[in-house]
Amino acid sequence: MKSFIKSLFVFELAISFSLAKDGCLMCHKYRNLGYIQNNTIILCDISSIKFLHSVHRDADCSECHTKIKAYPHDPKNVKATCSSKCHVIDPISKKFFSHENIVKTWKESVHGKYYDKAPDIFPSCSYCHINKELIDLEKLNSAKKSLAKCSICHTNNYDLKIAYAHVLSRSEIPIEKNGFAFGYKAGIQRNGWEIVKLCASCHADKRKMEKAINVMQIKDEERKEKILEAVKAYLNTMHGKMLKLYPKDKRAADCLDCHTHANGNFHDIFETIDERSSTNPNVLPKTCGRSDECHPLVAKWNDKNFATTKWVHMDPAVFKYENPVVQAIVFGVEHGMFYMAASVLLMGAGIVFLSLFREIRNRKKDKED
Numbered sequence: 001m002k003s004f005i006k007s008l009f010v011f012e013l014a015i016s017f018s019l020a021k022d023g024c025l026m027c028h029k030y031r032n033l034g035y036i037q038n039n040t041i042i043l044c045d046i047s048s049i050k051f052l053h054s055v056h057r058d059a060d061c062s063e064c065h066t067k068i069k070a071y072p073h074d075p076k077n078v079k080a081t082c083s084s085k086c087h088v089i090d091p092i093s094k095k096f097f098s099h100e101n102i103v104k105t106w107k108e109s110v111h112g113k114y115y116d117k118a119p120d121i122f123p124s125c126s127y128c129h130i131n132k133e134l135i136d137l138e139k140l141n142s143a144k145k146s147l148a149k150c151s152i153c154h155t156n157n158y159d160l161k162i163a164y165a166h167v168l169s170r171s172e173i174p175i176e177k178n179g180f181a182f183g184y185k186a187g188i189q190r191n192g193w194e195i196v197k198l199c200a201s202c203h204a205d206k207r208k209m210e211k212a213i214n215v216m217q218i219k220d221e222e223r224k225e226k227i228l229e230a231v232k233a234y235l236n237t238m239h240g241k242m243l244k245l246y247p248k249d250k251r252a253a254d255c256l257d258c259h260t261h262a263n264g265n266f267h268d269i270f271e272t273i274d275e276r277s278s279t280n281p282n283v284l285p286k287t288c289g290r291s292d293e294c295h296p297l298v299a300k301w302n303d304k305n306f307a308t309t310k311w312v313h314m315d316p317a318v319f320k321y322e323n324p325v326v327q328a329i330v331f332g333v334e335h336g337m338f339y340m341a342a343s344v345l346l347m348g349a350g351i352v353f354l355s356l357f358r359e360i361r362n363r364k365k366d367k368e369d
């Protein structure tokens with residue numbers, strides 16, 4: 001059962017009372033506010049300074065935690081929702097802001113569709129996103145210079161800083177050293193390798209994937225194997241290797257480049273058998289040949305052959321089921337090469353050791369003579 005940590009905060013007000021708009025931080029600003037559940041401490045403190053510099057700083061606590069109206073909180077009501085409209089007005093559309101459209105896409109996607117059945121293995125918004133802090137312009141020389149140019153026209157320095165930090169968080173920021181700018185780092189968005197790591201945190205986890213196969217009641221053996229091997233099979237490919245060597249490489253496709261539509265919102269991830277999926281065989285040529293970024297020069301007549309799925313996940317399953325002879329050859333060559341290289345090395349090491357042994361024995365003999 002829950003019990004409080006009363007380290008900083010002795011709290012006797014058990015009577016429930018209504019909370020004013022921003023009354024939440026009155027309690028939650030205290031360090032180490034939390035409770036104990038199953039022998040682990042669950043902290044509920046919110047750093048007010050950090051919160052006020054975060055991307056969600058303008059939303060009120062209760063606009064996300066919509067059901068919390070009083071203390072004590074009913075445990076059923078503490079969950080946050082990402083689909084409510086908050087009081088922040090979007091300066092472009094002039095409407096109240098909401099993530100409704102993303103929540104809708106996610107709900108329809110393979111991740112949202114099964115989320116309610118197994119929330120521990122399917123990702124929700126807060127698995128992939130944290131409440132990030134805005135970029136600190138003071139730390140970036142190039143940003144300071146651009147900001148000075150904005151103030152030629154705009155005079156409210158504080159709002160301007162926020163507006164610029166907002167845009168900059170989504171663009172490329174030059175890395176500066178000794179006054180020189182060389183290369184770019186992405187803003188606070190993830191780079192290709194970070195996306196791979198995010199997706200792999202589940203997709204490379206056999207236990208989670210086996211559980212998911214049960215939840216989704218997948219019977220097809222080929223599909224099961226493809227699901228279980230997806231990450232390993234991706235890391236075998238040129239795309240995977242390029243990103244592993246250079247995480248910010250923009251030329252190599254990460255998981256999202258293929259599994260979402262170019263004009264989508266990053267969350268339209270569907271099962272390959274689903275018509276709406278960007279990896280559905282009907283759409284695949286379009287996905288691989290994205291007009292400007294990927295393989296635009298593939299000849300139209302060769303579209304279908306180019307976009308065969310063998311090389312995007314170098315998956316033994318594909319070969320095994322589509323062409324068992326090729327699979328047997330690939331298997332033979334791969335293992336043959338391994339054992340050949342290993343035996344050459346072993347033999348080399350053996351010869352070195354034997355000759356060392358002979359040398360020692362000869363020296364001993366010389367001494368005795």
Ligand code: HEC
Nearest residue numbers: 019023024026027028034035044061062065068071073078
């Ligand atoms: C009177 C002090 C107080 C106020 C005001 C308060 N909280 Fe809490 N809150 C707590 C305490 C103490 C906990 C620790 C767990 C518990 O008792 O439910 C907590 C826990 C929570 C949790 C986590 C619950 C969990 O089980 O993980 C959330 C979310 C939360 N509060 C949100 C809010 C929001 C949103 C508001 C404002 C509408 C708010 N709180 C106002 C004291 C308060």
Ligand code: HEC
Nearest residue numbers: 024025028043044046051056059060061064078079080126
């Ligand atoms: C933009 C939406 C949003 C706003 C604004 C927001 N929260 Fe949360 N909060 C979340 C999400 C999402 C979680 C993760 C747990 C979940 O999914 O319910 C969370 C979790 C929490 C927790 C649980 C402990 C933890 O750290 O995971 C507490 C306590 C909490 N919020 C309090 C607050 C307080 C106090 C405020 C106002 C200062 C606030 N929240 C503002 C979305 C929000």
Ligand code: HEC
Nearest residue numbers: 082099102103106111123124125128129170189190195266
């Ligand atoms: C499987 C992981 C995953 C899930 C689940 C997820 N997202 Fe995302 N989301 C991403 C990735 C990856 C991006 C691309 C930006 C980046 O690189 O972080 C993104 C981008 C966004 C952006 C644009 C961010 C920006 O700064 O440009 C918003 C807003 C967003 N997601 C909201 C949501 C909401 C709301 C949900 C829940 C319905 C959700 N996401 C669920 C992974 C996820």
Ligand code: HEC
Nearest residue numbers: 091092146147149150151152153154160161163164165167
């Ligand atoms: C030449 C003058 C000028 C410069 C320089 C300038 N702006 Fe603006 N900005 C404007 C005007 C005028 C508007 C109103 C837009 C309109 O309605 O056409 C505006 C609108 C905006 C808005 C939208 C605000 C809203 O509520 O609609 C933002 C945000 C903004 N500017 C940020 C910036 C940033 C950041 C910079 C520097 C990188 C910058 N501006 C440089 C003149 C300028």
Ligand code: HEC
Nearest residue numbers: 196199203226227230231234253254255258272279309312
């Ligand atoms: C170059 C494009 C590309 C990249 C990059 C990519 N995939 Fe795929 N993925 C595909 C295609 C195409 C299929 C369909 C394969 C098939 O059915 O033979 C697929 C299938 C899958 C499947 C399901 C297997 C099935 O057929 O049902 C999963 C799971 C998957 N990918 C996850 C990932 C993850 C995780 C990553 C990143 C580590 C990733 N993919 C990277 C193109 C890609």
Ligand code: HEC
Nearest residue numbers: 110121122123198199202212227255256259269270271272
């Ligand atoms: C919290 C865990 C988790 C994360 C993070 C996650 N997924 Fe999944 N995903 C799953 C589970 C579970 C399934 C269902 C099993 C399956 O179909 O592969 C799934 C299904 C899929 C499928 C459908 C495969 C099919 O059956 O055809 C694709 C494609 C996919 N995920 C891509 C991604 C991509 C891309 C990312 C990273 C942005 C990602 N996933 C992040 C858990 C996760």
